[in-house]
Amino acid sequence: MSIAVIDYGSGNLKSAAKALEVAADNISLNSKIIVTSDPKIIKESKKIILPGQGSFRDCYLGIKKIPGLEDALNEFVLNKKKPIFGICVGMQLFAKLGYESEETKGFGWINGEVRKINSINKTLKLPHMGWNEVKLKKDFKFFSNIENNSHMYFIHSYEFITKKKEYIVATVNYGNSIIAAVEKENIFGTQFHPEKSQKNGLLILENFLKWSS
Amino acid sequence: MIIFPAIDIKNGKCVRLVKGDFKKMTSYENSPIEQADKFFQSGFNNIHIIDLDGALQGKMINYDIIKKIIQKFKLKVQIGGGIRTIDDIKKWIEIGADKIVMGTAALENIDLLQNACEKFKNRIAVALDIKDGFLHLSGWNKQTNISIKSFINKIENFGVSRIIYTDINKDGTKQGPNIKDTIELSQKVKIPFVISGGVSSIKDIKKIKEIKNSNIQGVIVGKSIYDGDIDIKDLVKLI
Numbered sequence: 001m002s003i004a005v006i007d008y009g010s011g012n013l014k015s016a017a018k019a020l021e022v023a024a025d026n027i028s029l030n031s032k033i034i035v036t037s038d039p040k041i042i043k044e045s046k047k048i049i050l051p052g053q054g055s056f057r058d059c060y061l062g063i064k065k066i067p068g069l070e071d072a073l074n075e076f077v078l079n080k081k082k083p084i085f086g087i088c089v090g091m092q093l094f095a096k097l098g099y100e101s102e103e104t105k106g107f108g109w110i111n112g113e114v115r116k117i118n119s120i121n122k123t124l125k126l127p128h129m130g131w132n133e134v135k136l137k138k139d140f141k142f143f144s145n146i147e148n149n150s151h152m153y154f155i156h157s158y159e160f161i162t163k164k165k166e167y168i169v170a171t172v173n174y175g176n177s178i179i180a181a182v183e184k185e186n187i188f189g190t191q192f193h194p195e196k197s198q199k200n201g202l203l204i205l206e207n208f209l210k211w212s213s
Numbered sequence: 214m215i216i217f218p219a220i221d222i223k224n225g226k227c228v229r230l231v232k233g234d235f236k237k238m239t240s241y242e243n244s245p246i247e248q249a250d251k252f253f254q255s256g257f258n259n260i261h262i263i264d265l266d267g268a269l270q271g272k273m274i275n276y277d278i279i280k281k282i283i284q285k286f287k288l289k290v291q292i293g294g295g296i297r298t299i300d301d302i303k304k305w306i307e308i309g310a311d312k313i314v315m316g317t318a319a320l321e322n323i324d325l326l327q328n329a330c331e332k333f334k335n336r337i338a339v340a341l342d343i344k345d346g347f348l349h350l351s352g353w354n355k356q357t358n359i360s361i362k363s364f365i366n367k368i369e370n371f372g373v374s375r376i377i378y379t380d381i382n383k384d385g386t387k388q389g390p391n392i393k394d395t396i397e398l399s400q401k402v403k404i405p406f407v408i409s410g411g412v413s414s415i416k417d418i419k420k421i422k423e424i425k426n427s428n429i430q431g432v433i434v435g436k437s438i439y440d441g442d443i444d445i446k447d448l449v450k451l452i
Contacts, residue, residue, distance in 0.1 A: 055256075057446065099254035101446040116254050118287050122309060126258065157256070171447070 001046035002032040003209065006090075008062040010070060010194075016087060020049065020196035023205035031209070036197040039072035048076060049206070050189075052089025055157065056098030056114050059089045060106055077109055081186045085208050091189025092160055092184065100158050110184050112162030119175025126157040128174045134181075134192065140169045142181075142188060142207040150200045152180070152192035160191060214422050215431030216452050217261035217291060217407070218252045218438055218445070220245050220282075222275045228265065229436040233342070233349075233381055235269070241439050245275075249282040256449040259289045259311070261377075261409075261433045264377060267295020268316070273304070283309050293340055293377075296388055302329055306336060312374060316340040317350050320357065330372040339368065340377040350447070365402050375430055376402070379410040392420060396427050405430035413437050415447050422451055 003024070005017045015036050020033045034041060042048060044151035050073070052059045063069050071172055077084050086094055095106045098114040107112070117126060131151040154172065160179045162168065172191070181190045188208065194201030219295055221228050223238070231237035246263075252260055262282065266274035273295050283290045283305075284339050292305050293314025302313045319326040319339050330337045341361060342349040348359045365376070378395055392408070399406035405428055412418060412434050425450065437443040 099447055101255055103254075116256070116287070118253070118285075120284070120287075122287055122289070122311075124287075 002034045002041070004042050004045035004048045005033065005035045006042065006048055006050050006063075006069075006073070007035050007037045008059070008066055010049050010051060010053045010059050010062055010089070011187075012088075012193075015193075016049055016051045016195045019202060020205055020209070021096060023202050024209055026202065027206050027210055028141065029209050030118070037066050037069060039066075039068035042069070042072045043076060043080075045076075045082075046163055047083040048052055050084060050086040050090035050093065052087060052091070052093060056089060056090065056092055056100040056106065057102055057104040058115070060093055060098070060104055063093070072201050074107070075144040077107075077187060083186050083208065083211065085205075086186065086187075086189030087195070088156060088191060088193055091191060092158065093184065094189055095162075097162060098158070109187050110162060110167055110182055111164055112160055112167075112182075114158050115161055117157055117159050117174065117176075117178065124175045127155050128178070129155045132172050132174065132192075134170050134172050135177075137168055140181075140183065142183070143169070144207055145203055146200055151197070152190070152194070152197040152200060154180075154192045156191060160189075214429070214451065215259050215407070216257065216448060217431055217433040218257055218258045218408075219261045219263070219433050219435035220248050220252075221263045221265050221435065222278060222294075223265040225275060225278060229439055230265070231436075235265075237364075239436075239439075243390070244405055244426075245278050246281055249286055251289050252445070253286045255364070255445050257445075257452065258354065259291065259431070260296040260404070261291045263314075264291070264292070268293070269295075270398070271295050271297050271317075273301065276304075278307050287450030289425070290434050291338060293338075299329060299332065302333060306333055312338045314338045314340045314377060320348055320350055320359065320364070327371045328345075334372060335374045337373055338375045338377055339373050339404075340379065340409075341365075342379045342381050344381045355357065361398070364406070365398075365401060369403055373404050375405045375407050375409045377433065381410065383384070392417070396424060396429060400426075402428065407433060409432045409433035413442060415443055415451070418443075418448070418451055 034066045092114045094110040095112040096108040133149045172180040264275045289311035291312040292310045297318040323326040
């Protein structure tokens with residue numbers, strides 16, 4: 001069975017697919033990496049990666065525009081409970097609601113919202129862009145072999161906010177503490193870009209690919 | 214280009230005036246704080262706030278509300294209305310306002326303006342309300358015989374951070390700003406211009422944005438957003 005990288009016109013697919021191929025190769029995994037928007041292929045995949053670039057609104061509307069894609073993703077995640085890895089806005093789409101550009105509904109898989117980073121420190125620029133230290137909140141399967149305070153690559157102006165602390169597996173400090181990674185059962189996402197985070201990012205992708213429930 | 218969504222506050226509420234006339238005032242449902250949050254969440258980084266009670270009475274009436282907005286959101290707040298003394302300016306700077314807008318006070322007391330620009334470098338904006346080439350004062354209730362050109366010549370070397378240029382004939386009428394004249398004037402001046410007044414459509418703003426080397430730093434958009442003529446999700450893309 002293959003690993004699907006969801007293509008819904010958001011961009012940033014190639015670097016994600018490329019990094020996955022390298023990660024798969026590193027662990028001698030035979031799964032095929034397929035970039036696709038085909039609901040049928042997605043349903044049959046073993047795991048999926050949901051990338052995301054641009055605004056929450058544009059990304060969610062992009063998914064909705066492709067017939068059957070929203071349903072296929074809901075089916076995959078909620079009913080089949082197969083693993084999904086959301087990257088950046090891909091992770092943000094797990095939330096119930098996003099406010100970027102205009103209030104927009106998300107998948108609602110994780111109870112949370114996506115709001116603009118609102119640090120009291122007005123000198124910190126948006127987007128939050130570049131390498132930053134990630135604080136691991138607990139021992140978590142996809143972070144095995146990752147050291148606490150490892151550097152990951154971020155680029156975002158909006159942050160995932162949830163009151164459910166148990167879903168927060170990593171944070172990053174940018175004026176305030178911001179969620180860097182969330183997980184809930186089969187659902188996992190990072191605000192940073194593992195595909196742009198060199199060795200540590202690849203390790204996370206490898207852990208995700210290796211993991212079997 | 215900087216796009217400043219505007220919040221005009223009177224008696225604690227968001228309002229808009231037509232041609233600066235308090236008799237032609239519309240109140241809006243959202244509180245100023247809700248409105249600021251909405252602009253912030255949508256993606257704007259700057260807002261323009263005018264305390265209309267302050268502008269009318271020369272006192273800072275809605276200070277507490279505006280202070281909350283400045284301190285609550287990572288927004289650059291340009292604030293005006295009723296700012297008449299160095300102490301007034303200091304009060305806003307201390308709580309984190311980005312730019313302080315002087316209108317009436319700058320026109321009535323040019324030494325005060327010069328003094329303020331020296332004390333608060335790059336923090337003072339001058340709002341010039343223009344009708345047929347002449348400046349207007351104090352919530353637009355008073356006319357002057359000062360021509361815009363002669364006034365700008367006087368203040369050009371003070372270190373004013375920007376000129377907020379409002380064509381009163383157009384403000385709140387949504388008829389499209391007097392873009393051509395404003396740009397021509399701005400090109401003769403070293404201080405960057407911000408166009409305010411009467412922007413009525415996304416087309417107007419695109420037009421302003423497309424002009425190269427225009428010395429137009431930004432646009433203030435008010436009534437058109439509140440009335441739904443400009444959709445903020447389209448507007449935010451022009452930042």
